[in-house]
């Protein structure tokens with residue numbers, strides 16, 4: 001039978017999922033306060049939901065950069081008899097976890113009765129997924145995404161993802177104000193998260209703040225938008241300044257690569273043709289515009305000699321630019337997202353606006369064929385990891401663009417579905433191995449953002465972020481059963497093989513038997529240090545560039 005506090009958290013989940021976060025949060029905080037005051041909150045070995053963790057999450061305990069950081073009693077866990085998979089190796093073994101950390105990975109670990117045992121015989125035990133690209137509680141296109149740091153993360157945990165990296169959007173161009181705002185947004189986190197930061201304007205204060213973010217706030221990546229004209233877009237001139245600054249700080253430059261000027265022209269053209277519906281979105285920003293901007297961004301990063309991370313690669317056009325750069329030895333990472341891998345643009349032509357508008361995202365979903373090419377690029381290593389760009393709006397928000405596709409808030413769901421869809425479409429189909437799956441869903445992200453092997457591995461000393469996947473079980477995706485607050489799901493009705501049966505996040509069992517057991521405030525902010533492995537050797541390449549110049553040429557005085 002469930003402990004009283006486990007019941008409290010299930011109740012919590014249900015309340016939160018009914019889209020009344022504020023009221024519920026106040027209620028639960030009140031409950032926690034009362035139970036502390038009257039000391040009626042027994043803390044048993046197996047009971048991980050404590051008022052203490054609750055309070056730490058609210059900023060009363062240890063904290064990194066003022067972000068939430070909880071520490072309380074963890075259960076001791078043994079995951080027995082599964083196939084433990086890391087990116088480099090797989091073996092049948094037990095995994096023993098204490099205090100939220102993996103203590104030991106080896107066969108036949110013997111434990112005492114106080115340890116919770118999870119039988120994983122015949123199943124895969126893998127590092128929890130890390131989603132490198134999400135937008136929770138984001139203000140965008142005149143509205144706010146429906147999933148916040150609590151509901152989005154709860155959905156992620158139910159789907160086997162145990163960490164995500166979200167994008168701080170500056171407030172009026174101010175990075176500090178943006179960071180502070182995200183501190184508040186993230187206070188109810190129920191799983192670990194990191195932050196990238198968008199750069200939406202350029203001046204001396206932005207350059208100074210980038211330094212503060214990297215040196216004091218745990219941010220090691222900055223995103224530049226070459227699209228969203230008159231909103232987030234920056235010019236090539238500013239992009240170059242940003243690339244230089246990133247390089248000097250050891251921070252990874254990220255780019256949203258679409259030609260924003262040409263997109264604006266394409267949108268005008270569609271409106272003039274009377275194409276005002278969701279299909280106009282895809283028609284106004286064809287793959288060529290993504291290819292052009294991807295190539296341009298790569299060339300500018302090459303000119304500065306700094307690594308580049310291209311977010312949401314959606315087309316063969318962009319893929320070809322990345323492949324070409326890689327062939328020439330340039331350090332470019334391409335991130336496809338799950339929607340681009342398994343969907344195509346056909347639904348944008350659906351006669352029902354609600355259905356069609358669900359699929360509006362940028363860069364847009366492409367014609368069938370692009371998705372297969374992106375999957376193949378993951379198989380061959382041209383693309384290295386998979387994100388979601390989870391950015392959810394419900395159907396009433398999408399209806400803001402009922403008469404004009406330019407006003408449909410851009411974004412689709414995926415944080416809960418990524419792990420299942422990738423397993424089914426790529427492992428189950430034989431395109432990649434199980435170790436590759438771990439690499440592209442978790443390890444590669446941890447390595448790129450410099451948090452490996454704390455994250456992205458099941459090794460002694462790693463955080464106990466672990467999933468148990470049953471390859472013989474099946475899943476079905478639907479808005480009626482998902483944990484996102486969105487009233488729609490772009491994967492509605494999809495079924496497949498391979499089911500995440502258990503999710504352990506930070507050493508706590510948060511998803512088992514189809515039930516979520518999550519606590520607002522238990523998620524930690526994970527600082528990501530600069531100068532990750534992508535920066536190794538950059539100084540040497542700079543030195544050889546300088547010596548290749550054979551300049552300045554020393555010339556004698558010109559005599560007249």
Ligand SMILES: NC(=O)NCCC(=O)O
Pocket residue numbers: 135256360361362363389391410411412
């Ligand atoms: N991708 C999308 O459509 N929405 C989120 C914002 C972005 O990443 O461009």
Ligand SMILES: [Zn+2]
Pocket residue numbers: 133134135389391
């Ligand atoms: Zn995005």
